[in-house]
Amino acid sequence: MILTLTVNPAIDRNFTADRLVFEDRAYILSSSMSAGGRGINASRVIHSFGGETTAIVTSGGKPGTKFEQLLADSGFPVEVVRIKHWIRNNLTVTDKTGLTIKLNELGPTLDSAELGRIERAVSRKLPGAKWLMICGSLPPGVGPEFYSKLIAMAREKNVRTLLDADGEALREGVEAGPTVVTPNQQEAERLLGEALITRKHFLEAADRIRRMGAESVVLSLGSRGAVGAQAGSTIEVIAPRIDAVSPIGAGDAMAAAFVWSMSRRDDFTDALRWGVAAGTASTKLPGVTFASLEQTKEIYPQVELRTVA
Secondary structure (H helix, E strand, C coil): CEEEEECCCEEEEEEEECCCCCCCCCCEEEEEEEEECHHHHHHHHHHHCCCCEEEEEEECHHHHHHHHHHHCCCCCCEEEEECCCCCEEEEEEEECCCCEEEEECCCCCCCHHHHHHHHHHHHHHHHHCCEEEEECCCCCCCCCHHHHHHHHHHHHCCCEEEEECCHHHHHHHHHCCCCEECCEHHHHHHHHCCCCCCHHHHHHHHHHHHHCCCCEEEEECHHHEEEEEECCEEEEEECCCCCCCCCCCHHHHHHHHHHHHHHCCCCHHHHHHHHHHHHHHHHCCCCCCCCCHHHHHHHHHHCEEEEEC
16 A cells, blocks of 8 residues: 655646737636645556555635535545644646646644644554655745654555655755655755756756665656666666646656555656656646546656666
8 A cells, every 4th residue: 555645736727728918818727626746646647557656635614615525536545633723725827728826825833733633644554555645835834854754664564665755845855765756957056056957957956955865766857757876877768759738746646656566566766657658648638637447558668778887
């Protein structure tokens, strides 16, 4: 079983517009509302691939009631940790070319008792899990060491961990030694304090992040694919050229498919290929929509792997 954790979920309000322009009108072509969060998205992908998953989420206030209604038909088990403050609302606008604006609220403050309930929920589920995916931002006031504590807790239970975070939570989490970290280019730039522009930069960045403490790194590069680094090898994963419709959620699909593959005892290289295939296939779909296993299988043979000396 693959356990996912989303400490700072949201109601995602998604709009597709004919264009995104300044100082002129644009028209909304479609809209949708969904229960959002990186861990929730990962569980959706894993479930659709036929994997076993449970999502742990927080929920509070009037938005929390709607959030739980939106999750009710997810098809996989959801463990809700209730909090007293309202969860956040996020807004995403994508035009017909794939250009996207994403506006996220910071989220609610959590007190020590609520954090304790989250830890206990994770602890209860770890004995039945192979992987723990720790996904997304931390709400305001939650210390970056929170994710490090969960990584250590999982290690004690022999559960492998994926960390998908940003900022100080990523920095401290990497140092806690997770099985894999999956930063995108912007998150890696903030972590390393420098711009990543060239192929050489990407290869070196993945190795540098690994040497900070993670067992392995998957550096997501959007339409260019990814770089995977583990002890003794670095692998470039080249995504095929496609006509992308919406990039939102592609990184979540990549992380989920990577863990799904690893949980089947596939090797690191093949898991990278599955991850990039799922992320690429998902960009061909409108809004926050994730590719099915069959759609991912269509892309999988087109993904190119290069081992870097």
